[in-house]
Amino acid sequence: MAGVVVERGVVKVPPQQLGQSGVQEHLEEAIKKLKPVNPVSLSVSSRTDAGVHALSNSAHFDLQRKNDKPPFTADVLVEALNFNLKEQQIRVTHAYRVPDDFHARYRAQSRTYVYRVALGATHHTLLPLTDCNLCWSLCNTELDIDAMHEAAALLVGTHDFSSFRAVNSPFKNPVKTVDVVAIQPGSSFAHSHFHRRLQFWELTFKSQSFLYKQVRRMAGVLVAAGRGRLSVSQVKQILDARDTLAFPHNVAAPAQGLFLKSVDYKESDLLFSQKPDATEDPKT
Missing domain, CATH: 3.30.70.580 (Pseudouridine synthase I, catalytic domain, N-terminal subdomain)
Known part of the structure; x- marks a missing residue:
């Protein structure tokens, strides 16, 4: 294999x-x-x-x-x-x-996703071409990062994430353990070449596995908290409801800002007892 x-x-x-x-x-x-x-x-x-x-x-x-x-x-x-x-x-x-x-x-031990947010573009056409369709562009010039950190802390740990899965999600155990929810400044893929007042943030999520659209919904509530559209207590109410219908409409983050960053395994799972021998070039 x-x-x-x-x-x-x-x-x-x-x-x-x-x-x-x-x-x-x-x-x-x-x-x-x-x-x-x-x-x-x-x-x-x-x-x-x-x-x-x-x-x-x-x-x-x-x-x-x-x-x-x-x-x-x-x-x-x-x-x-x-x-x-x-x-x-x-x-x-x-x-x-x-x-x-x-x-x-x-055998995957963890999956890490990164969600990219761009601030300060009044229209998506004002994004650098290198970032177009690779982030969520918001007209906001700033976010309440403290509120986002408070909301992020609620999502870390083992919870029933039923409220954060899509309505049409296949049935799976909704209890997931989220190891990391982090918020840190990001950058444009061509930041040094564009003199525009744009600010980028990256939201990182790490868990062994996620429910269908769970990451986009988590990113959406964090951004909503940062924009003042959801309070931290409302984020907790959504999580505690354990009901996908309790998730607010039009809050889930759009797909284009989300990246699967890495899938990690135990090193021992990638080891084989016998080292394969060298062979000829398979292109010939």
């Missing part, structure tokens, strides 16, 4: 370029070009909503070579997959040969 850590470009690719295929389909096509004898099936650790970005993600797959050839080394596999992906906005950064019981989704 092979595992790969995938880096997805933060620039959105127009639908006409991607067609109907997603990252998983492109990766599976790249694996098929290595001519495995087994059917190709990729299991991804985390799926993102339309409009949400992934700075990195992880996936696992089985790859059996013809004539009992030895497994590809990690470096050769990374190079080969990137060669086959060169026309896509997808890059593989690491590869590991992992135990047969490894699963990219269920």
Whole structure:
């Protein structure tokens, strides 16, 4: 079994370029070009909503070579997959040969998301092109960061987050443990090249797993607290209600500001007892 850590470009690719295929389909096509004898099936650790970005993600797959050839080394596999992906906005950064019981989704110890907010743009067209569709643009010139920190503290820990999942969310245990909710200044991807009075903030959320749209809803209530549209006590009331219908309308943060930053595993889960032998370049 092979595992790969995938880096997805933060620039959105127009639908006409991607067609109907997603990252998983492109990766599976790249694996098929290595001519495995087994059917190709990729299991991804985390799926993102339309409009949400992934700075990195992880996936696992089985790859059996013809004539009992030895497994590809990690470096050769990374190079080969990137060669086959060169026309896509997808890059593989690491590869590991992992135990047969490894699963990219269920072995993940934590997932970290970052939500980007831009302040001071009276219209989204005033954002630098490097940040367009990569943040939530607000006309506010400042936020009440103290209120946001107070609201964030309410969300840390183990809670029933029923109020923070989407109405159409598949049934899952709503009790989640959120390890980190942090608020810190951010920056534009091209800050030094634009002389505009824009301020960026980043909201970071870390947990082993999240409910459907939970992160966007948490980001939305924090921003609402910062804008004075929700009090800290109202945020607590929403959490304590444990009812998705208790979540206010039009408060969830839009998709374009959200990034899956990383998926982390125990180092021992990424170790295989036998080191694979070097082999020929799979592109030939």
